[in-house]
Amino acid sequence: MPLTLAEEVARRRTFAIISHPDAGKTTLTEKLLLFGGAIQLAGHVRAKGDRRRTRSDWMAIERQRGISVVTSVMTFEYNACVFNLLDTPGHEDFSEDTYRTLTAVDAAVMVIDGAKGIEDRTRKLFEICRLRDIPIVTFINKMDRETREPLDLIDEIEKGLALTAVPMVWPIGTAKNFAGTYDLTEPRIRKLDSVPEGEVVTGPDDPKVTALLQESAAAHFREEIALVQSVTHGFEHGFDRQAFLEGHLSPVYFGSAIKNFGVRDLLEALITYAPPPRDQKARQRTVKASESKLTGVVFKIQANMDPNHRDRIAFMRVCSGKLTRGMRTTIVRTGKSLALNAPQFFFAQDRSLAEEAYAGDVVGIPNHGVLRIGDTLTEGEDIVFTGVPSFAPEILRRVKLGDPMKAKKLRSALEELAEEGVVQLFTPLDGSGAIVGVVGALQLDVLKDRLAQEYGVPVEFETTRFEVLRWISAEKKLVLDQFVEGNRSAVAHDLDGAPVLLASSAFNLNYTLERAPGLKAAKIKEIHG
Ligand code: G4P
Numbered sequence: 001m002p003l004t005l006a007e008e009v010a011r012r013r014t015f016a017i018i019s020h021p022d023a024g025k026t027t028l029t030e031k032l033l034l035f036g037g038a039i040q041l042a043g044h045v046r047a048k049g050d051r052r053r054t055r056s057d058w059m060a061i062e063r064q065r066g067i068s069v070v071t072s073v074m075t076f077e078y079n080a081c082v083f084n085l086l087d088t089p090g091h092e093d094f095s096e097d098t099y100r101t102l103t104a105v106d107a108a109v110m111v112i113d114g115a116k117g118i119e120d121r122t123r124k125l126f127e128i129c130r131l132r133d134i135p136i137v138t139f140i141n142k143m144d145r146e147t148r149e150p151l152d153l154i155d156e157i158e159k160g161l162a163l164t165a166v167p168m169v170w171p172i173g174t175a176k177n178f179a180g181t182y183d184l185t186e187p188r189i190r191k192l193d194s195v196p197e198g199e200v201v202t203g204p205d206d207p208k209v210t211a212l213l214q215e216s217a218a219a220h221f222r223e224e225i226a227l228v229q230s231v232t233h234g235f236e237h238g239f240d241r242q243a244f245l246e247g248h249l250s251p252v253y254f255g256s257a258i259k260n261f262g263v264r265d266l267l268e269a270l271i272t273y274a275p276p277p278r279d280q281k282a283r284q285r286t287v288k289a290s291e292s293k294l295t296g297v298v299f300k301i302q303a304n305m306d307p308n309h310r311d312r313i314a315f316m317r318v319c320s321g322k323l324t325r326g327m328r329t330t331i332v333r334t335g336k337s338l339a340l341n342a343p344q345f346f347f348a349q350d351r352s353l354a355e356e357a358y359a360g361d362v363v364g365i366p367n368h369g370v371l372r373i374g375d376t377l378t379e380g381e382d383i384v385f386t387g388v389p390s391f392a393p394e395i396l397r398r399v400k401l402g403d404p405m406k407a408k409k410l411r412s413a414l415e416e417l418a419e420e421g422v423v424q425l426f427t428p429l430d431g432s433g434a435i436v437g438v439v440g441a442l443q444l445d446v447l448k449d450r451l452a453q454e455y456g457v458p459v460e461f462e463t464t465r466f467e468v469l470r471w472i473s474a475e476k477k478l479v480l481d482q483f484v485e486g487n488r489s490a491v492a493h494d495l496d497g498a499p500v501l502l503a504s505s506a507f508n509l510n511y512t513l514e515r516a517p518g519l520k521a522a523k524i525k526e527i528h529g
Contacts, residue, residue, distance in 0.1 A: 005322060005358065006290040010276045012360035014084040014317070016102055018126060019111035020119035021091050024141040027257040028111055029074065029085065034260070035267055036076025036083060073315075073362040075345060081271050084362055090121065095440035096421065097300050099391045100373070102128045104299040104317040104362065107135045107274040109266060110250070111257075114140045114147030117156045126161055128391070131524065133247030137269050138165065144256040146175045151224060154252060164249040166238040167228055169265060171254040172212050172221065179212035181254055181262065182221075184228065185239070192256075196264050241273055277360030280319040282376070282383040287320050289359035294321035294329065297385040298375040301420050302364075303450070312420070313344070313364040314371035319385065323357040329377040331370060332384055338377065342366055373421040389524040390494075392469050393424055393437025396502070397444060397461035400433070406457050410434075413455040418495050423447050426469070426492040426500060429484070435492060435502075436461070437469055466490075466502035468509045470521035473499075479518040487512070498525065 003011075019025045074085040086105055088098045102108065108129050112118060118126075129136055140153055147153075150171055157165040169181035172189065180191035182204060189209055190198035201208050204225040210218045231238065243249035251269055255262015277289040280297070287295050300315040328339050343354040343363040354363045365371065374388045401410050414434060418425035423444070424437040438444055444461060452458045471494070474480040480499070484491050490502045490512075501521060503509035513521055 005292060008082075008322075008358040009289045009360065011080060012082045012084065012277050012358060013107065013270050013274050014086065014105050014277060014360040014362070015107040015109060015270060015274065016086045016088050016105045017109045017111055018088060018102070018122060018129065018136075019090065020113070020116070020121040023111045023113040023116070023119070023122070024257045025090060025111055028109075028139065028141065028263065028266075029087075031257055031260050031263045032083070032085065032267065033074060033076055035263060036078045073345070075361070078267050079271060082360075083267075083270070084360055086362060088125070089440075093440065093442050094121070095443045096391055096393075096424075096438065098125070099128050099439060100299050100388060100421075102134065103132060103388055104297075104315075105134065106276070106278050106360065107137065107270065109270075110136050110138045112138065112140050112153065112157075114142045114150075114153065114254070115145060117148055117153055118160050123161070126163075130247060132387075135244050135247055135274060136163070136250045137266060137274065138250045138252040139257075139262065139266055140252060140254045141257050143171050143178050143254050143261075144175070144259055150254065151227070154228075157250065157252070164243065165252050166249060167252045167254075168239065168269070169253055169262070170221075170225055170228060172209065173214075173217060177214070177217070178256070181265075182209065182225065184225075190261075190265075192259060192261055244273055245275055277319075277358075280385055281387060282385045284383045287383065287385075289320055291320040292322075293379045293381065294323050294327065294377070295319045295379075295381070295383065295385070296323070296329075296363075296377045297388060298365075298371050298373055298377070299388050301371065301373055303420060303422070311366050311368055312371070313366055314375070316363055316365055316371075316377060318357050318359050318361045318363065320359050321379070323354070323361070323363060325353060325355050327379075330380050332376040332378060332382060333372070334370070336370060338365075338367070338370065340365060369420075372419055386526050389526050390424060391439060392471070392523045394439050395441060395444070396426075396435055396437050396464050396466050396469060398433050398435055398464045400460045400462050402458055402460070409455065410451070410457050410459065413451055413457055415495065417447060417450060422450065425495050426502075428492040428502075429488045435464060435466070464502075465504050468503045468506055470501050470503075470509065470523060471498055471525045472501045473520050473522070474518050476518060479516075483516050483519055494525070 017025045072087050076083050086101050088101050089095060154165045154167060157163055167184055169183050171178060172182055173179040180189055182189050187201050187203055188198045189201050199208060204222045213221055239251055240249055253262050253265045279286050279288045296316040296318045298314045298316050302313045325343055326341055328337055331338055343365055345352050345354045357363050376385045401407060414425050426435040426437060448459060484499055492500050492502060494500055503512060
């Protein structure tokens with residue numbers, strides 16, 4: 001019997017992996033796909049050369065490929081669940097899209113290298129998840145190597161991220177003596193290279209456990225288990241699903257992606273604990289994922305790097321209803337109608353036509369620029385989803401034009417590319433040259449290349465004295481107006497005319513803000529399609 005719409009929605013899990021480069025995201029992705037039975041495709045993920053590519057290589061690769069899909073979506077099934085794993089560009093291709101992708105998931109897996117603990121990029125991505133209270137499952141990877149003390153790592157997550165970390169399993173042995181994990185939710189062990197179901201034990205001093213450990217290690221292991229079990233955060237096993245769903249608590253698994261160990265735990269955790277596709281807030285009402293009419297929101301635009309093909313792929317998360325190929329939709333922002341004749345599913349670098357899709361699924365919609373980031377598509381209803389934001393750029397550059405005759409052309413090109421989400425564009429009030437802002441340096445390379453190739457406007461970038469940017473607002477218009485008047489040399493307008501404050505450092509920003517009572521400064525700005 002075909003599944004009902006509600007059943008299709010309920011069996012979906014849409015998630016992303018957040019990690020610092022080299023923590024093992026690619027390896028884990030590959031192993032997740034193997035579990036999902038997508039074996040023939042697993043090789044596609046490890047485009048190692050690709051991931052480590054230099055930026056100039058990236059451009060060449062993009063051109064060769066025609067349309068490129070940097071952020072891809074991998075869909076696989078396991079235990080009757082459909083998983084959509086949204087890839088978050090993390091190496092050289094780290095960009096604002098990486099952040100925006102996190103607004104299109106319902107959960108995240110945080111991969112931590114057991115030897116390194118929480119690293120910069122993990123922290124940044126975690127903060128984005130926190131803005132939306134996205135539930136996070138933690139995977140401490142590389143347990144087959146020398147790692148830091150597991151208790152230390154737990155402590156670092158709790159203190160460093162202000163996140164309650166609840167170990168669900170505990171490693172038995174370390175580094176080359178790593179033998180498996182002890183399940184803290186029921187007395188059971190899982191051994192490396194053994195049956196995935198594990199074996200029932202009587203407790204941490206069961207001979208089956210002790211046999212896996214050297215004598216001194218066994219005593220240490222028992223002490224750790226006793227300690228971990230005594231800290232229950234007031235809940236049974238220390239795990240509280242509600243707190244997890246609200247993003248305050250993370251279940252922690254230890255494993256080794258390379259040895260394919262602990263990966264099943266993760267999938268089971270996503271099935272059991274992670275939420276199905278969420279209801280989505282629109283300005284007018286909240287849209288339930290199981291409503292019958294199709295709605296969707298565009299969170300990313302991928303342009304074609306080949307100037308001969310000016311088409312774009314808009315990535316849309318289905319928010320409700322059923323998408324059927326060929327159906328007509330309305331782009332709410334423009335009121336225009338758009339037929340979804342060739343919606344696509346992506347798999348790493350491959351794609352196929354999507355005949356149907358449900359809430360939580362992500363489809364690519366080829367178009368010639370009619371779709372923008374933040375756009376809402378419906379079957380006609382006039383609703384606008386909120387929640388696809390712009391993120392304060394982390395790199396600011398002034399655009400330097402070689403040929404002053406092309407200033408007007410540059411302006412319109414920059415506006416077009418900013419609308420597409422390639423970079424953000426800011427116009428200083430003091431009349432000085434346009435400033436572009438990005439999250440990842442690659443975005444600047446893409447901008448430069450596209451300005452030259454598609455618009456015939458070669459540019460260079462100059463550093464500015466500004467390093468930090470925040471959107472500013474005030475409850476009283478007068479407060480904002482007075483501030484802007486008094487700080488014209490440090491205020492600019494974004495593409496929509498919203499005022500931003502520029503500062504040379506975080507210290508300077510705070511100094512200015514402390515002297516401006518009533519002024520609010522924000523790191524993110526909602527885009528309303
Ligand atoms: P990333 O996508 O997060 O950047 O990480 P990736 O999976 O590429 O892994 C980074 C390195 O860590 C790779 O080694 C990979 O083999 C290794 N690795 C991943 N998971 C584990 C694990 O569980 N245990 C151990 N010991 N190593 C792991 P590399 O030498 O950089 O690449 P390669 O030669 O293996 O391809």
